[in-house]
Every structure is written in C-alpha cells, then in structure tokens.
Amino acid sequence: MSREQRLTEVFVELADTLVDDFDVLDLLQTLCERSVELLQADAAGLILADQRSVLHVMASTTDEARLxxxxxxxxxxxxxxxxxxxxxRIVNIDLAEVAERWPRFHAATMAAGYRSTHAIPLRLRGQILGVLNLFCIERATLSDSDVDLGQALSDIATVGLLHERTLRQAEVLSEQLQSALNSRVLLEQAKGVLSERAQIDVDEAFRLLRTYARRNHQQLGTVATAVIDGILPVHLLRSTADR
Structure with missing residues (x-):
C-alpha cells in the first residue's frame, strides 16, 4: 500500500469517529497511534483541557510517554x-535549547529514553483544546510536510471535539469531557488490575481492553469498570483479542 493510500485510510478512520456514539477517548487514542505510524515517532501522547482549562493526560501510546x-x-x-x-507548534528544537528552556522536562525525557520531542496544538480559529506530543528515541527532525501532516491529523480531532460541542452545546460537552476524564481514571485503574491479574505489562493490558471494547462496540470506560469489578475475566479479553 502506498503512503498516499494509507493517508486516505487514516483520514477516513478519524472522520468515522464523528458519529452519534462519539467516544472521545478512542478518537484521541487513534490520533496518537496514527501520528506515531505516519510521522515515524516512537511514542505519542495527548493532553486536553477540561471545562476549567485544567490540562489532563488523555491518551498515550506507551506508559513511558504517559509518565x-x-x-x-x-x-x-x-x-x-x-x-x-x-x-x-514547537518542533525541531535543538537539545541544547530544550535543556536551557525546560531543564526538568529535558531530564525527564532523557530518563525515559527520548532524545527529541515535538508539540502540535489541537486548535481551530484561535481556540486551543489540547496538544499532541511526539516522542523520538533518536534525535529526529520533522520535515515541513511531516509537521503539516501532524497538524492536519490534530485538526481532525479538534473538529471532532468541536463538532460534539455544536451537537450537544457547550455545557454538555463540558460534562462529556469530564466524563471522559473520569473514564480515563477508571481505564488507568483497569490497566493496573489487568496487568497484575494476567501478568502482562500495562501496554499489553491496554491493548486487550481496547480490542475488546471495539469488537463489542462498548465504551472504554464501561469495559474498564467491568474489569475492575471482576465481571470481565482475563480469558475472555484474550480470546476476543485473538480472534
């Protein structure tokens, strides 16, 4: 498959999230995963502002990026x-400048094994909802076309969030973002519970949870609650992922 064909698939995939049963967590997770794939990053994460403009980690492709x-x-x-x-956008910043401007951040990323990072806003007409962060193990420079692609992917997610605001009005969107934040807390708990029960790492635990949610057309928060409560057993999660 050519890169152009894959790009078309990804844009259609992200656009397909704009449906009645809109799942904020799944949209943001998909954005992170496809950004890693298309921009040749090693990990990605996304922070989003809630109704009080407080930022929260809402998606990540690895536990290191989340931390x-x-x-x-x-x-x-x-x-x-x-x-x-x-x-x-804050991209292609020299490591020396990163160490000077954000010394503690620089130390944290180096400790996590990343040598370069890039930040791309989720924005539309001056309204900023969050930031997509890309992490690279080796020093990596994004081309202008890569940066534009990353922005285009982020713009789709932004349109999705604002589309939901138009449909449900600002008050309901605020409630939904808060609900997504609550679901994220449950999801982190479920990852830890599943990791311990199944003796797997947290990234694999998340893969099992997400695969089950998608194949059974359930919200991630619902699946996370079922795992925490012991209603959804490990063997069922594994059998679903193996199908």
Missing amino acids: VELFVLQNDEGPCLDCFSTGK
Whole structure:
C-alpha cells in the first residue's frame, strides 16, 4: 500500500469517529497511534483541557510517554505547555535549547529514553483544546510536510471535539469531557488490575481492553469498570483479542 493510500485510510478512520456514539477517548487514542505510524515517532501522547482549562493526560501510546506527560503537568514545565498557551507548534528544537528552556522536562525525557520531542496544538480559529506530543528515541527532525501532516491529523480531532460541542452545546460537552476524564481514571485503574491479574505489562493490558471494547462496540470506560469489578475475566479479553 502506498503512503498516499494509507493517508486516505487514516483520514477516513478519524472522520468515522464523528458519529452519534462519539467516544472521545478512542478518537484521541487513534490520533496518537496514527501520528506515531505516519510521522515515524516512537511514542505519542495527548493532553486536553477540561471545562476549567485544567490540562489532563488523555491518551498515550506507551506508559513511558504517559509518565513524561504527567511529569510535565505536575511540574508545570515543558514545550507542550508553551504550545498550549501560544497555540504555536514547537518542533525541531535543538537539545541544547530544550535543556536551557525546560531543564526538568529535558531530564525527564532523557530518563525515559527520548532524545527529541515535538508539540502540535489541537486548535481551530484561535481556540486551543489540547496538544499532541511526539516522542523520538533518536534525535529526529520533522520535515515541513511531516509537521503539516501532524497538524492536519490534530485538526481532525479538534473538529471532532468541536463538532460534539455544536451537537450537544457547550455545557454538555463540558460534562462529556469530564466524563471522559473520569473514564480515563477508571481505564488507568483497569490497566493496573489487568496487568497484575494476567501478568502482562500495562501496554499489553491496554491493548486487550481496547480490542475488546471495539469488537463489542462498548465504551472504554464501561469495559474498564467491568474489569475492575471482576465481571470481565482475563480469558475472555484474550480470546476476543485473538480472534
């Protein structure tokens, strides 16, 4: 399959999330995964603002990326925060400049095994909803076309979130984002529970949860609750993923 064909597939996949049973978590997770694939990054994560403009980690492709983003929010330092406040992309920053501008962030990313990072805003007409972060194990420079592609993917997600606002009005969207945040908390708990029960790492645990949710047309938060409550056993998750 050519790159052009794959790009078409990805844009259709993201656009297909704009349906009645809109799942914010799945949209943002898909954005992260496809950004890693198409932009040749090693990991991605996404932070999103809630109704009080407080930022939260909402999606990530690896546990290491999630921990780095949590570190950023807890220490109030990093390029993604500058990206969110200005609405401008922060990409291809020299490592020396990163160490000077965000020393604690630089140390955290190096400790996680990443040598370069890039931040792309989720924005539309001056309205900034969050930031997509890309992490690279080796020093990596994004081309202008790669940066534009990353922005285009982020723009689709932004349109999806704002589309939901138009359909349900701002109050309901705020409730939905809060609900998504609550579901994210449940999801993190479920990943830990499943990791311990099945003796697998948290990334594999997430893969099993998400695969089950998708194939059974359920919300991730619903599946997470079932796992935490012991209603959904490990063997059923595994058999679904193996089909």
